[in-house]
Amino acid sequence: MGLIILLVVGGILGWLASIVMRTDGQQGIFLNIVVGIVGALLGGFLLAPLIGGGSITQGISAGSLIVSFLGALILLAIVNLVRRGSVR
Secondary structure (H helix, E strand, O other): OHHHHHHHHHHHHHHHHHHHOOOHHHOOHHHHHHHHHHHHHHHHHHOHHHHOOOOOOOOOOHHHHHHHHHHHHHHHHHHHHHHHOOOO
16 A cells, blocks of 8 residues: 555646656656655665655655655756756
8 A cells, every 4th residue: 555655646746846847748657656655765875864754755744744745856857957958
């Protein structure tokens, strides 16, 4: 049951991050889930020690959703920087 919740929340966070970064038209559901989960891990490693909270892989709370969302934004910014040469 935890894996299904992780996939759904990761997909939603990846989708919201792709809307903010304007890459929604280029991604499908699978990439939104991947961006959400990898962004959650990235946010858990980079941002959680700085601003507190954890990632959605450790449990779902308001702090973990914010950290995971910010991690997904950072991941999409890095991908845009590598792909296009600009963050957008």
